Ligand SMILES: Nc1ncnc2c1ncn2[C@@H]1O[C@H](COP(=O)(O)OP(=O)(O)OP(=O)(O)O)[C@@H](O)[C@H]1O
């Protein structure tokens with residue numbers, strides 16, 4: 001490039017250096033685009049090793065944990081994301097178990113390094129845990145610790161722009177991973193409920209096994225609910241655009257034992273939302289209701305079970321007047337002042353409170369829809385009403401598959417059972433109860449036929465002769 005007696009100037013040296021660096025980068029991105037995934041990473045890392053002597057200028061971001069008041073999302077995300085990258089060279093990891101979580105939390109230990117490839121470019125992570133000698137130096141140190149923990153993220157200087165999209169990628173991945181690992185919580189009101197204590201919710205892990213797969217319900221209805229939920233969670237921008245609070249109300253109604261509570265659990269498991277079980281009978285005033293609702297987290301389902309009988313809410317129009325006249329409001333007798341009213345509840349459903357949070361689902365359950373105040377059922381309050389009815393043949397087959405491991409539509413008793421179910425009002429809970437009594441599927445079904453005959457209402461007889469060839473089409 002230069003003749004012997006012609007010394008290169010510093011600027012031409014720098015230009016040559018920059019052009020070599022750019023060529024290497026270009027070569028790497030080309031490799032990234034044209035090579036199949038399996039060989040891409042090893043080849044690129046080989047090329048990088050080849051040029052290792054040619055030390056590129058690096059830029060290092062320090063990602064610290066924040067302080068006790070304001071955390072650092074990038075730090076948290078890095079911990080979660082890096083746990084999914086293991087290098088064969090990793091020697092030490094920090095393992096913890098939070099009593100409230102199911103799994104282990106595994107993080108890098110001091111000095112451990114990892115290399116990640118993003119769009120063909122190398123990003124190097126290092127975890128550092130440094131002891132703080134002098135806590136009066138004015139630097140930010142968590143008050144209960146004399147250690148400073150942080151990650152160093154290093155990369156070639158020319159990739160500063162790309163590093164921002166890489167950090168966004170890490171944040172997004174960590175969010176998705178956390179969602180997968182999320183342990184759902186069931187929040188209930190404290191036993192020693194105190195209306196003046198804002199921390200009245202107590203939580204336990206929600207380990208309800210009900211899922212949409214195991215729920216006995218007609219498939220079309222199930223798909224309709226799943227679609228509705230999925231549409232709701234991905235429409236944040238839409239709700240904002242049309243000026244609506246991002247919430248959805250469901251009313252589940254039907255006889256006892258038809259799966260209303262099971263459906264709530266299936267919804268929570270499907271969406272990975274926490275559940276807040278709001279027992280209205282414990283709440284005395286609208287202000288308490290508001291306080292409790294404000295203390296609920298995002299991505300949650302607020303459930304009010306048996307809305308028709310949990311409280312006797314004063315009528316919306318007569319509200320306080322009725323309380324004063326000592327009508328039949330149970331709360332008013334306990335304390336003076338405005339008690340919990342239907343309008344308080346309606347305000348909350350209408351979303352006045354919802355500016356404080358996102359993604360809330362509100363579910364009311366009842367055995368008697370007709371007893372509800374029509375104001376509760378107005379469109380926009382309860383967006384969807386779902387009837388949970390007596391056991392249909394399709395629901396029965398789902399239960400037979402869950403409890404007796406019978407799959408498909410074939411069993412010589414199915415024809416008779418289908419006929420009997422049409423003439424009987426049995427709930428899925430009763431069917432489940434019968435199935436639990438037997439371990440052998442054939443015996444269970446035979447006994448179940450006897451049970452149905454006992455429950456059967458007057459009407460046509462069903463053919464009780466076993467028919468080996470019955471294939472039931474649904
Ligand atoms: N549709 C269903 N699918 C699967 N299991 C069901 C279904 N319905 C009821 N069960 C079984 O019966 C039990 C009781 O059902 P669940 O508590 O969901 O009924 P519910 O409609 O909420 O009753 P209630 O009106 O008394 O609150 C459940 O634990 C479950 O085992």
Ligand SMILES: [Mg+2]
Nearest residue numbers: 260261305365
């Ligand atoms: Mg229930």
